[in-house]
Amino acid sequence: xxxxxxxxxxxxxxxxxxxxxxxxxxxxxxxxxxxxxxxxxxxxxxxxxxxxxxxxxxxxxxxxxxxxxxxxxxxx
Numbered sequence: 001x002x003x004x005x006x007x008x009x010x011x012x013x014x015x016x017x018x019x020x021x022x023x024x025x026x027x028x029x030x031x032x033x034x035x036x037x038x039x040x041x042x043x044x045x046x047x048x049x050x051x052x053x054x055x056x057x058x059x060x061x062x063x064x065x066x067x068x069x070x071x072x073x074x075x076x
Contacts, residue, residue: 001040001041001044002037005036005041006033009033009036009037010033014032015033018031018032056071056072056073057072059073060072060073061073
């Protein structure tokens with residue numbers, strides 16, 4: 001996802017205009033690309049973490065988790 005976002009952002013007009021203005025490539029990366037590529041990555045990572053929590057809770061509910069650790073699934 002990150003690679004696809006960065007490649008899509010590199011084709012945008014504001015990145016081309018930053019190159020024409022003479023900005024350093026590192027400056028373009030931190031000022032133009034990173035702020036625009038970060039939100040989709042953060043949203044996907046939050047979804048992945050939520051899925052992992054639900055999977056762990058479901059396994060603990062079925063008795064397949066660690067009985068020595070209090071989890072949401074074992075509490076149910």
